[in-house]
Amino acid sequence: xxxxxxxxxxxxxxxxxxxxxxxxxxxxxxxxxxxxxxxxxxxxxxxxxxxxxxxxxxxxxxxxxxxxxxxxxxxxxxxxxxxxxxxxxxxxxxxxxxxxxxxxxxxxxxxxxxxxxxxxxxxxxxxxxxxxxxxxxxxxxxxxxxxxxxxxxxxxxxxxxxxxxxxxxxxxxxxxxxxxxxxxxxxxxxxxxxxxxxxxxxxxxxxxxxxxxxxxxxxxxxxxxxxxxxxxxxxxxxxxxxxxxxxxxxxxxxxx
Numbered sequence: 001x002x003x004x005x006x007x008x009x010x011x012x013x014x015x016x017x018x019x020x021x022x023x024x025x026x027x028x029x030x031x032x033x034x035x036x037x038x039x040x041x042x043x044x045x046x047x048x049x050x051x052x053x054x055x056x057x058x059x060x061x062x063x064x065x066x067x068x069x070x071x072x073x074x075x076x077x078x079x080x081x082x083x084x085x086x087x088x089x090x091x092x093x094x095x096x097x098x099x100x101x102x103x104x105x106x107x108x109x110x111x112x113x114x115x116x117x118x119x120x121x122x123x124x125x126x127x128x129x130x131x132x133x134x135x136x137x138x139x140x141x142x143x144x145x146x147x148x149x150x151x152x153x154x155x156x157x158x159x160x161x162x163x164x165x166x167x168x169x170x171x172x173x174x175x176x177x178x179x180x181x182x183x184x185x186x187x188x189x190x191x192x193x194x195x196x197x198x199x200x201x202x203x204x205x206x207x208x209x210x211x212x213x214x215x216x217x218x219x220x221x222x223x224x225x226x227x228x229x230x231x232x233x234x235x236x237x238x239x240x241x242x243x244x245x246x247x248x249x250x251x252x253x254x255x256x
Contacts, residue, residue: 130250137243
């Protein structure tokens with residue numbers, strides 16, 4: 001019978017505790033934390049409704065022997081779980097590490113720089129088939145910036161799911177300048193074939209960053225991937241009679 005190799009590092013036998021647990025123990029020792037003494041129970045996808053109708057999602061990590069313990073709240077716009085990019089993996093690792101040491105840890109996803117425009121619940125099916133685009137009247141404090149539009153479907157439980165999206169990278173000479181100083185842009189959001197069902201809602205999200213899906217825009221003309229210093233952009237989306245920003249959907253009548 002083949003023998004299982006055991007690797008010992010800093011007094012921790014990796015074959016006994018597993019690579020992930022060993023990593024947490026090594027990091028805990030490096031940070032000078034007390035030894036881990038609790039098994040951890042994770043609760044993923046906890047809904048946190050806000051007064052404005054937006055629902056944030058959170059993950060909770062706690063010792064199995066639950067009780068009145070101190071709480072650590074981590075709020076992040078970069079993905080709260082290990083399934084959502086490298087930042088999420090870091091937050092999950094840290095949350096489990098502190099929960100093993102007797103803390104409640106809540107990792108909440110937030111994104112304060114996303115505008116959402118949502119319809120009331122649909123009364124009948126809505127079939128969208130073809131290219132989708134957003135026509136926006138925008139203003140920015142920077143000459144170089146990004147605007148991203150995303151089409152979503154919101155189910156009856158208020159869960160929002162992405163359908164398609166697109167990016168417009170603003171730079172001098174791009175977009176249509178308006179007499180009042182705003183800029184008219186068209187964002188190609190690609191094409192889709194989506195049936196929105198009765199009770200569902202159509203949602204448009206508008207934001208200025210979606211890393212790592214698109215490379216970061218540092219707010220200057222530095223080549224992508226080479227710039228270091230970034231600038232903060234102050235963005236305005238106009239939507240009034242003089243600035244008829246709109247989501248343009250290719251609606252079709254489909255009989256099933």
